[in-house]
Amino acid sequence: MRLEAFRVQNYRSIVDSGWVKIDDIAVIVGKNESGKTSLLRALLKFKPFKPDPYSLDREWPRGKRKDRSAAFEVVTARFLFSDEERAKLAAVDPGYVGLEGIELGKTYEGKFLPRYQPHGVPSARNGASANALLGSDVDKLLIGKPAEVAKTLKDVLTAANPNFADADAAKAKALIPEVKGQLVEAATLMGDAALAQVIGSACDAVLTKLAQSPWDEAWKLVHKWIPTFIYMDDFLAFKGTAHLNQVKQRKDANQLQDDDRTIITILEMAGLDLDEEVTKGGENDREQRMLDMNDASQTLTNEIAQRWSQKKYEVQFNADGYHFVTFVKDESAKALVPLEERSKGFQWFFSFDMKFMYETDGDFAGAVILLDEPGLHLHAAAQRDLLARLKAYAENNQLVYTTHLPFMIDMNRLDNIWIAEDRPGEGTKVHNEWATADKDARFTLQAALGLSWAQSLFIGQKNLVVEGVTDFWFLSTLSTLLGEAGETGLAEDLVVTPAGGASKVAYLATLLMGQELKVAALLDSDEEGLKAQKQLVHNWLLADGDVLMLGTVVGAAGTYAIEDLFDSTYYLEHSKAAYAKELGGKAIKLPAKPEGSIVDRLALHFESQGLTFNKGRVAKRIMKDLATKQAKDLPAATLDGFRKAIAAVNAVVARWS
Structure with a gap:
């Protein structure tokens, strides 16, 4: 059965959460104390791995004592049957033919209240x-x-x-x-x-x-199909070191702590028994103890490798008397390190993977995973990695997680974002009306949206950074025109990104490299371009061959910019048209000796006339003209210049493949 929607009522701060729909992932956004944790805790008790009953005394909302009832339905969940499940129900009795799903309520006293959808079912066989x-x-x-x-x-x-x-x-x-x-x-x-x-x-x-009765037969099937709900918050990470005799004392006294439960879980998965290990801790057979720990280490390592392909862990246990230490490394680590000395993020990943494997009997499938504020102690890049990991968890499970962190929101999935807020007199409400959300929830979403806009620049694995937006316009447009003419344009999987000036190319390239993307740069052969090249190459950000200078690309000496790829007559024609009013019919006379780029020379001429030249103004006019043209309509010199630039860029991309 697959969870379609859920609703929580009269649980802690929640009077009525409202219906929350879920596909593979649902994200609950809200500030601290908005009721997010209560929502997940109520869901966990719907069908936990180990019994965890609701408590009417502790969990019924304060101020509603007169309404208290053990028969009250705390969580209502709607599930859809799979095709296989529908067939099995239909085989029980003809009255079950056509069932699509079931709405299940669970009361404070732990009873399930089933309501089959879209119709009722027979209670007796005829x-x-x-x-x-x-x-x-x-x-x-x-x-x-x-x-x-x-x-x-x-x-x-x-x-x-x-x-x-x-x-x-x-x-x-x-x-x-x-x-x-x-x-x-x-x-x-x-x-x-x-x-x-x-x-x-x-x-x-x-x-x-x-x-x-057929109802009894069907309910046995349905109850077996209810997915297990697995919960973890950011503070349940296992530290890796424990004194086993103390863990046993707390277990016998029914006072287990979160760390105790995790270590008992790991011992069980490794084939070790807590009571036996405590007994062995008081004995002197160190050789046998070492062999046992070695065998248990290999057992758990093999179990993880066979069951969980997302992360490769190697585990090693060490025990000295009652003192028990877990060493862990993953495929990116060079040495085994005590778990508590690993990063908070690693501890969280490892602890959850162990819990996940244990509570799904090693299947890693068919569960509803509830994560409370995952990634709270991770930096932004690690939160991005965690998001990818959550998607892996949700491939064969369903996932509900809460957050107030912008980096933990995937803005490509706007349909699965829900808002949790504590409304005066109403308690916690969960909804997807962003516009009516409180300012704290809106801030998280606005920040995430801003990040998604910024990150939209980095959508390609292969990237070319250019100095400005005019470079982007001209390269992209000429690439398209050449492609339409049957010639070679820029590589289709290449993303061209303007940096906003030569001085910013190094910054943008650094950001892209930090995203582990392929990056090249195309720079003007002028003073600013050469400075940028020095920053990129001499600081080992990019290889020398990944930084292209326009003058070198086309075989031109001296200063050379993107505008020089156009035929000079064509560019001057559009410059004159763009400044027709200011020039008043006067001709444009460039210096006889072509020193500097065409833009530099035009700037000098305009200055001599008491005017200021803006290359962006000319670029807009050229772009409007190019929109009406085919490659064959352009001067041969223009096409030749852009062909050389595009070929040089494509050569770099080809080396990456």
Whole structure:
């Protein structure tokens, strides 16, 4: 069964949470004390791995004492049946055909209240069902028997059929012994004593089955299908070191702490018994103890490797007397390190994976995982890794987690984000109306949205950083025009990102490299471009071959910028048109000696006329012109320049592949 939606009522700070829908993942966003933890705790007790009953005295909301009732439904959950489950229910009784799911409530006293969807189900089997059961079972027994035997027994069933069909459940059950006697007698008279005995046993089995109502049979199936709910908060990470005799004392006194429970779990998964290890801790056979620890270490390591492909752990146990130490490393670590000396993030991952494996019997599937503020002690990059890990958990399970951290929100999944807020007089409410959320919840979402906008620059595995937006416009547009003409454009999996100036290229490249992405840069061959190249290459951010200088790319000496890729006559034509009003019909006269880029020379000319030249203004006019053009309409010099630039960039991308 798959959880479709849930609702919590009259539990701690929650009067009525409202319905919360869930697909594979649901994220509950809200400030501290908004009721997020209460929501998850109530859900955990719906079907925990180990019994954890609701407490009417401790968990019923304060101020509502007159309404207290052990029969009150704390959690209501809607589940959908799989195709296989629907088929099994239909086989129980025809009345179960067409069922899509079930709404299950659980009361404070621990009773489940099932409501099948979209229709009710029969509570008792009728006579026709009894006849169908008996007839079906006898038919199976007659396979391979002589025709006269089969006919005789079928005649008995045919004679009984009207009585079955018209009878209610009680009368149908009363008829079974009579029909049984007739069938056994017929088989005996024909000399088949073995068949008579088998028929008798079959009739007894049918009678036993009829004593159960189809509701009971179906509920046994449904109860078995309810997924296990697994809970963990950020503070349940196992520290790895313990004094086993003290753990046993707390266990015997029924005063186990969270760390104790985790270590007992890990011992069990490694094939160790707490009581036995405490006994061995007082003995002097160090060699056998070492062998036992070695065997247990390998047992758990193998178990993890076989069951959990997301992370490769190696575990080693060490015990000296009662002192027990867990050493762990993963595939990224070079040495075994005591677990409590690993990072908070590693401790959390390892502890949850152990809990996850234990509470799903090693299947890592079919559970509803409840995580309270995961990643609270992780830095931003680790929170990003945790998000990816949560998606792995949700591949074969369902996941509900709470957070107030912007980096823990996946803005690509807006449909699964819910708001939790404590409203005066109403208690905790959970909803997906962002606009009505309190300012704290809105702040988290706004921050996450801002991060997603920033991160949208980094959406490619292969990235080219250029100086400005005009570089982006020109390269992308000419690449498209060349591609439409059947020539080679920029690699399709390359993302071009403007940095906002040559001085910012190194910063943006650093951010992209921090995301473990492939990065190259295309710079103007001018003073600012050369400074940026020095920053990138000399500081070992990028390899020399991944930093392209435009002048070098096209084989031009001196200063060279993106605008110089255009035919000079074409560029001057659009510059004159862009400044027609200011120029008043005057011609543009560039210096006879072409020193500097065309933009530099235009800037000098405009300055001599008392004007200021803005290359962005010309770029907008060129972009408008290019929108109406095909590659064949452009000057050959323009196409040649951009072909060389695109070829150089593609050569870098090809080296990455």
